[in-house]
Amino acid sequence: MNNLQSIGPTLVLARDLKLVGNDARALRRGLVAGHQARLLRGVYVSAEVWNTADDDARYLMRITAAVLTRKSYAVVSHLSAARIWGLPIFGRWPSDVHLTALGGRTRESKNGIRWHHEVLSEGDVVEIDGMLVTSRLRTMVDLARTTSFASAVASLDSGLCQKFTSDNGMPDSDISTEELSDAIRRLGSRRGCRPAKIAADFADGASGSAGESVSRAHIFLSGMPAPRLQVVYARVDGGKDIVDFTWDKRHHVRSLPLLGEFDGKMKYTRGRYMNGRTIEEVVWDEKVRQDRLCAPGRAMVRWLWGEASRPAELRALLIEAGLKPER
Incomplete structure (x- = not known):
């Protein structure tokens, strides 16, 4: 299940059941009985689907659940955007979904959502499968600023490879090391830019795999x-x-x-x-x-x-x- 649109129907939202007159308490009973797994508050998936999914698929389901339950626009960013794009990281995916708030509102990170408060330009945001996601370049910059050196190198090497194709099969334009360095430089002295510059200088699109x-x-x-x-x-x-x-x-x-x-x-x-x-x-x-x-x-x-x-x-x-x- 690598396409977000194919994952949406497998998730069950308690609010949707209420809209059609059904009792959402059945989902909670299913959770206790082991028939359902809860991804985020009010979002469930069958235990069979969850138990047979790997780490990649589980995190993608969590991201989808977070987007489906937002009452206002938010942009999938950082590690969650890396999963959408298919950029590798070093280690397991986090339990929290990373979102960047739009409109200047400050939000508290809780209930499985990690909020970021960054200024995003129009070119920093793209739409993938109906979701707002930081562009591949902006995602690479954010990963370089916020992850370990080894994880950043894995992400940047993959993002710099020629003829890049996202996880859902969508081709994206090539990104050069100069473009990456310029994007980091434009952020000035913001937090994490110094290690990001080091990782960007070290990155090499010729690397064959995350390992x-x-x-x-x-x-x-x-x-x-x-x-x-x-x-x-x-x-x-x-x-x-x-x-x-x-x-x-x-x-x-x-x-x-x-x-x-x-x-x-x-x-x-x-x-x-x-x-x-x-x-x-x-x-x-x-x-x-x-x-x-x-x-x-x-x-x-x-x-x-x-x-x-x-x-x-x-x-x-x-x-x-x-x-x-x-x-």
Whole structure:
């Protein structure tokens, strides 16, 4: 359920039941009995739908519930706008829905709603599936200002990639690093702009996934040299292998080029990565690829989310592979 319009009908609003003469207390009884799950005050979804939904789908339902229950216009922003656009973050989605108030009104954050009071220009707001959402550029700026360095890098790397397509399949125009930096600069000395500038300078649209972006951020934070991204290696059969990270031989204790690969779970579970292959076939193909890349005169290291998410562990792994720290 990646489209907001497809989620709306699965939600039940207590106020709607009252309008047609039904008793909304049945929803509360269903909640107690375990047949319903409550997303926000007055908004329910069947327990079956909720229990089978993943973290992404659950947060999207919460966002939809928040918008459906607003009595005045508000803009989905910050982490919630990231979910709408399909921009990744580092970590789980929050429990609160992030909204920016319009009209200069100050609102108290409560009942699952986190209110922001920002000045938004006309170009900062777009409509997606009938909802007002901060533009992709403004969302990236807000994430850079308010999230950790690693999470901001993951979001910005994804937002800077060419031919970006939102989570509902809507294509959006390319955003350059210069546009991102200019948008942050226009905010002047507002809170969070200094770390946002650092994250924007570091961001790179060539990163291949959120896991690679988090890895790259933690490589930097742990004092290891910066790798080159998506380096192409020719194969004898005329094909090519693209490697996530490559360090030049001057960074290796044995003067060897070091190739680095982040292995995410999606590679072994998602259909678009498997191309009709079984998990066993994917694992075998990865082994053949690694043997091919580990030609004489090259070193290689691989890691999973566990190491990628912890800078100290990733640093230790890279040092064990022969990478020389910069500091």
